[in-house]
Amino acid sequence: MSGAFSRAVLAVLLATAAPVAAATPVTASQQRLAGLADFVDGVMAQQIATREVAGAVVTVVHDGRVLFTRGYGFADVGKGIAVDGAATLFRPGSVSKMFTWAALLQQIELGRVDLDADVNAYLDFKIPPFEGKPILVRHLLSHTPGISDVSGITAPTVDKLTPYGDWIKTHIPERRWPAGTEVSYSNYGAALAGYIVERVSGEPFADYADRHIFKPLGMTSTTFREPLPAALAPRMASGYRLEEGRLTPKPFELFSSIMPAGSATSSAPDMNRFMLALLNGGGAILKPASVRLLESDSIANAPDLPGMAHGFFVLRAAAPRIVGHGGNTGDFHSNMILVPEARLGFFISETGGQGSYGGRTELTEALIGRLFPQAPSPRVAAAAGEAIPAGAYRMNRRDYSRPANPAYDLAVSADGNNALTVVNDGQTTRWNRIGPMLYEKATGARAGGPYERLRFFGDEGRRRLSFSSLPHVTYHLVTP
Structure with a gap:
């Protein structure tokens, strides 16, 4: 895929991207872009064959234009209706939040909302303080409101739907730690942001977004x-469950209880329009300063690892900086990734059996690895007296009103002086030391993508563990 291409071939393959001048040598970056569509075709063919992927869409934008948009598999397996990359609709899940953050920033631009104001200033109900301190608007953008996760965000049928404005008033989460101190991804926080938009604009949220x-x-x-x-x-593409080796269609999912956090439905061409607007300084919806805020750092759980931007996750801090957002419903698994300095973005959405969740992640990592390859870090020996803090670690994002389930804990064990193993959901991975309390996955780049890192931090009384691939959560050592 990375061999030399003639300028004539490049002109065809990059017909919708920025043209390469005749006198300009073909760079490695241009070669990787030129073969990208064929590369994606190969990955998707393998996933459809091995991961129970029913249907998918992949679209890439670069330098202000659409590089390619392709559909794969079936929108309806039973009827034999193929995915049409230009027309079939997918559920982006929590990628929907990026529309909501854009709406919130519009209200900040208009002066109707202040980033550093107590969220209660814009609500018709009250979020209680924690240790006398409120949740600020900026804490919603950084996923640091310090609250419990909340269950029961879906409805089984249309007649069971609760308007999200009513739902958030009757499902106020428990405050668990001071806002602004620790990232713990919050659907409730994003729904609250949408409600603030609705309140200050005077328009129902779905109407406002339209x-x-x-x-x-x-x-x-x-x-x-x-x-x-x-x-x-x-x-609309159908969602599926795998039953007795067959993909069985499921009803359209309903998330209106948290509408601004994950209810959107979209097409690949529309996602292109949104990505291009952000890569072009906000286009018709935002000012450049607002886009810079969305992409800029807010808080990271662990030193030396990427953290949250404002709304976006930081996938890579530099060389180049990569931000993005994933989305998972029960049926659809999506990612939207932006590389601002390269003026490049891509959107993926897959549906099918459970393998489509891993397929979305695999393709994302493969694309990043192909376009922006990264070398592994050198291994280092342990410093004198530095012991691996082994034990069970529990995610901070959970519903604290329910008993914790130890089956979801990570089991961390030393593997000699300079390596460790992590057991997660029955799967074991090995990690090598590359710095003080810093480890890199021994299997190398994830599907050719970024090298994944693990970092211990905090004192012995509050030891924590974070992964570079999960900037939106952290894990706490479980003490007996």
Whole structure:
């Protein structure tokens, strides 16, 4: 895939990207872009064969234009309806939050919302303080409100839907630690941001998104509404469960209880329009300063690892900086990734059996690894007196109103003086020391993508563990 390409071939393969001048040598970066569509074809063919992927869409933008958009597999397996990359609709899941953060920033631009204000200033109900301190608006963007996760965010049928504005008033999470101190991904926090937009604008959130995000960008196939409007419903890809070796279709999922956090439905061309707007300084929806805020660092759980931007996750801090957001419903698994300095972005969404969750991640890592390869770090010996803090570690993002399930804990064990193993859900990985309390996955780059790192931090009384691939959560040592 990375061999030399003639300028004539490049002109064809990059027909919708920035042209290469005749006198300009073909760079390695241009070669990787030129073969990218074929590369994705190969990965998707393998996933459809081995991961029970029913259907998928992959689209890439570069330098202000769409590089390619392709559909794979079936929108409806039973009827034999193929995915149409230009028309089939997918559920981006929590990638929806990026529309909500854009809406919130519009209200900040208008002076209706202050980043450093108590969220209660904009609500018609009260979020209680923790240790006398409130949740600020900026804490929503950084996923640091310091609250419990909340269960029961889906509805089984349309008649069981609760308007999200009512739901968030009756499901206020427990405050667990001071806001702004620790990242713990929060659907409730994003739903609260959408409600603030609704309150200060005077427009129902779905209407607001239609008028101020989707319409200005020409995103005519995107909506937060559930069930889908009649004009869009026939284009929806089906979700599936794997039963007795067969992909069985499932009903359209309903997330209206947390609408701004994950209810969107969209098409690949519409996601292109959104990515291009962000890569172009905000396009018709945001000011460049707002886009810079979305992409800039806010807080990281662990030293030496990427953390949160504002809304976006930081996948790589530099060389180049990469930000993005993933999304998982029960049926759809998506990623939107932006590389601002390369003026490049891509969106992936897959549906099918459980393997489509791993498939989304695998393809994301493979694309990043191909486009922006990264060398492994040198291994180092342990410093004198530095012991591996072995034990069970528990994720901070959970519903604290329910008993913790030890089956979900990580089991960390020393493997000699300079390596360790982590057992997670029955899967064991090995990690090599590359610095003080810093380890890198021994199996190398994840599917050719970024080298994954693990970092211990905190004192013995509050020892914690974070992964570079999971900037939105951390794990606490479970003490007896």
